[in-house]
Amino acid sequence: MSSIPALELIALKKRYKNGVEALKGINLTVQAGDFYALLGPNGAGKSTTIGIISSLVTKTSGQVKIFGYDLDNDIVAAKRQLGLVPQEFNFNPFETVLQIVANQGGYYGLPRKLALQRAEKYLRILDLWDKRNSRARMLSGGMKRRLMIARALIHEPKLLILDEPTAGVDIEIRRSMWNFLQQINRQGITIILTTHYLEEAEMLCRHIGIIQHGELIRNTSMRNLLANSQSETIILDYIPMSTPIHLDGYDFSEVEPGSMEIKIDSQNNLNDLFHLLNEKQIKVISIRTKTSRLEELFVDILRHDDTVETKKGNIDE
Amino acid sequence: MNSLYWIALKSIWRKEVTRFLRIWIQTLLPPVITMSLYFIIFGNLIGSRVGDMGGFSYMAFIVPGLIMMSVITNSYTNVCSSFFSAKFQHNIEELLVAPVPTHIIILGYVGGGVARGICTGILVTIISMLFVRYEVHSWFFVVCTLLLTSILFSLAGLLNAVFAKSFDDISIVPTFVLTPLTYLGGVFYSLTLLPTFWQWVSKFNPIVYMINGFRYGFLGITDVSLLMTFSILILFLVGLYLIVWRLIESGRGLRS
Numbered sequence: 001m002s003s004i005p006a007l008e009l010i011a012l013k014k015r016y017k018n019g020v021e022a023l024k025g026i027n028l029t030v031q032a033g034d035f036y037a038l039l040g041p042n043g044a045g046k047s048t049t050i051g052i053i054s055s056l057v058t059k060t061s062g063q064v065k066i067f068g069y070d071l072d073n074d075i076v077a078a079k080r081q082l083g084l085v086p087q088e089f090n091f092n093p094f095e096t097v098l099q100i101v102a103n104q105g106g107y108y109g110l111p112r113k114l115a116l117q118r119a120e121k122y123l124r125i126l127d128l129w130d131k132r133n134s135r136a137r138m139l140s141g142g143m144k145r146r147l148m149i150a151r152a153l154i155h156e157p158k159l160l161i162l163d164e165p166t167a168g169v170d171i172e173i174r175r176s177m178w179n180f181l182q183q184i185n186r187q188g189i190t191i192i193l194t195t196h197y198l199e200e201a202e203m204l205c206r207h208i209g210i211i212q213h214g215e216l217i218r219n220t221s222m223r224n225l226l227a228n229s230q231s232e233t234i235i236l237d238y239i240p241m242s243t244p245i246h247l248d249g250y251d252f253s254e255v256e257p258g259s260m261e262i263k264i265d266s267q268n269n270l271n272d273l274f275h276l277l278n279e280k281q282i283k284v285i286s287i288r289t290k291t292s293r294l295e296e297l298f299v300d301i302l303r304h305d306d307t308v309e310t311k312k313g314n315i316d317e
Numbered sequence: 318m319n320s321l322y323w324i325a326l327k328s329i330w331r332k333e334v335t336r337f338l339r340i341w342i343q344t345l346l347p348p349v350i351t352m353s354l355y356f357i358i359f360g361n362l363i364g365s366r367v368g369d370m371g372g373f374s375y376m377a378f379i380v381p382g383l384i385m386m387s388v389i390t391n392s393y394t395n396v397c398s399s400f401f402s403a404k405f406q407h408n409i410e411e412l413l414v415a416p417v418p419t420h421i422i423i424l425g426y427v428g429g430g431v432a433r434g435i436c437t438g439i440l441v442t443i444i445s446m447l448f449v450r451y452e453v454h455s456w457f458f459v460v461c462t463l464l465l466t467s468i469l470f471s472l473a474g475l476l477n478a479v480f481a482k483s484f485d486d487i488s489i490v491p492t493f494v495l496t497p498l499t500y501l502g503g504v505f506y507s508l509t510l511l512p513t514f515w516q517w518v519s520k521f522n523p524i525v526y527m528i529n530g531f532r533y534g535f536l537g538i539t540d541v542s543l544l545m546t547f548s549i550l551i552l553f554l555v556g557l558y559l560i561v562w563r564l565i566e567s568g569r570g571l572r573s
Contacts (some may be wrong), residue, residue, distance in 0.1 A: 054414045055572070058568055075416065076416040080416055082414070090410045092405070092408045103331070104330025104411055105413070107415035108325075108416065109320060109324045109416070111323075111324060112328075
């Protein structure tokens with residue numbers, strides 16, 4: 001794998017004309033071959049960051065390098081390394097699927113014959129070849145997402161940025177898209193993903209960055225981040241009891257008769273919990289986690305960041 | 318690098334031509350019908366009572382102006398509506414993320430506008446041949462004025478599209494500026510018919526020079542100096558190109 005980082009953002013700032021400071025000097029390095037999740041609440045600065053990297057937003061100051069190519073000084077080489085799958089559908093709905101993908105190849109300098117060959121390759125992989133002569137507006141939501149992925153891959157970029165690629169698609173298509181993204185990542189394409197499905201980020205990504213109020217408040221490996229998980233909420237379904245339940249030492253609440261949420265943290269463990277449940281003669285029917293660990297961590301981090309002044313020092317890597 | 322730019326230019330041009338050919342009922346058919354009506358009503362019915370103008374039948378006199386009118390309108394409208402739609406639907410981002418320089422974006426869209434302008438020009442010329450017989454005085458002037466005017470109004474359409482924020486904005490200029498200037502540009506009359514003051518005023522209308530240059534190519538007659546015609550064309554071309562380039566390069570209406 002190349003030692004040149006796939007992406008370097010150096011002191012990246014963006015202040016919009018209305019005075020909003022969307023990015024306050026972000027520094028970020030994504031290594032080649034990584035599968036990186038860029039997370040943050042709405043309005044945190046994720047889309048602005050992606051917009052600057054993909055030349056759709058003008059930066060106020062700072063530097064962007066894609067595989068070592070400076071986006072200001074070596075724009076053609078830098079842009080050739082990058083493929084973008086935006087959040088919103090941004091193709092001409094009246095053009096056919098094949099036209100959209102092949103034309104995009106042309107914008108990257110692919111001769112028509114090669115562009116058509118590549119278009120066929122990616123449309124087949126993404127199961128859209130049968131729809132090649134359909135107008136884009138006639139496609140389903142999932143197909144439109146896949147069309148944008150095919151279009152982003154037509155020039156075979158080394159870095160693929162996907163801005164919420166699975167928003168609004170059903171679980172079956174989402175899983176097939178996960179498989180596809182994992183497959184192309186294994187083939188060497190660096191992927192940066194933004195998503196609101198934290199389960200998706202947890203499952204796919206090796207590193208994670210969290211943006212809040214225009215600053216990168218976490219940049220670490222998924223493993224490190226999850227290792228810091230302080231607690232997890234589980235849901236227990238049990239046979240309802242006539243007497244009130246008391247579980248000393250546990251933060252719990254009855255959601256409804258026969259179902260309770262219990263927070264498990266570093267002070268207690270599941271063995272102790274089940275021992276106590278046995279003592280209280282509570283018969284458990286089923287057990288499941290309320291949310292993914294990453295989701296709980298994410299909420300905790302954002303809440304903490306809102307109350308404590310963020311310092312650069314809390315960035316792990 | 319040049320190969321990249323050349324392929325990108327061809328891709329934009331192909332996309333633009335495919336677009337107006339796909340919707341030919343909206344793009345190519347209307348000017349043919351409108352100009353046919355002009356030929357029938359102004360040329361045939363009314364024109365036969367007007368008599369000669371500049372030594373030619375009225376029908377022959379208005380043919381160059383009508384061809385030029387359709388070229389101007391179609392070049393302008395094609396680029397304006399296509400570029401604005403690309404902005405509106407955000408598919409202009411396909412070009413902005415790719416390594417396509419502003420010059421290539423401009424040339425690609427202008428190339429599409431010129432293609433539609435020339436297509437409609439040829440169709441209107443064929444229709445006119447059903448009504449009147451004429452010989453071309455100078456192919457050089459015909460081709461030069463046609464191409465330069467088509468490029469100029471494609472650039473003007475692009476400028477309109479860059480500024481436009483709604484579909485209303487792309488119809489205001491054609492309705493309230495382009496149409497009056499074209500009708501008052503000497504399509505249907507010779508400037509010599511106007512009182513001296515209005516002849517002087519008309520010479521501030523750049524379309525007068527384009528129509529007269531084109532008419533000279535067809536019939537060998539003109540109300541204005543040909544040097545002035547080409548000076549005006551070049552001046553507007555260079556000015557509009559620089560303005561459009563500056564606006565797109567700075568991301569006006571395209572990048573936040």
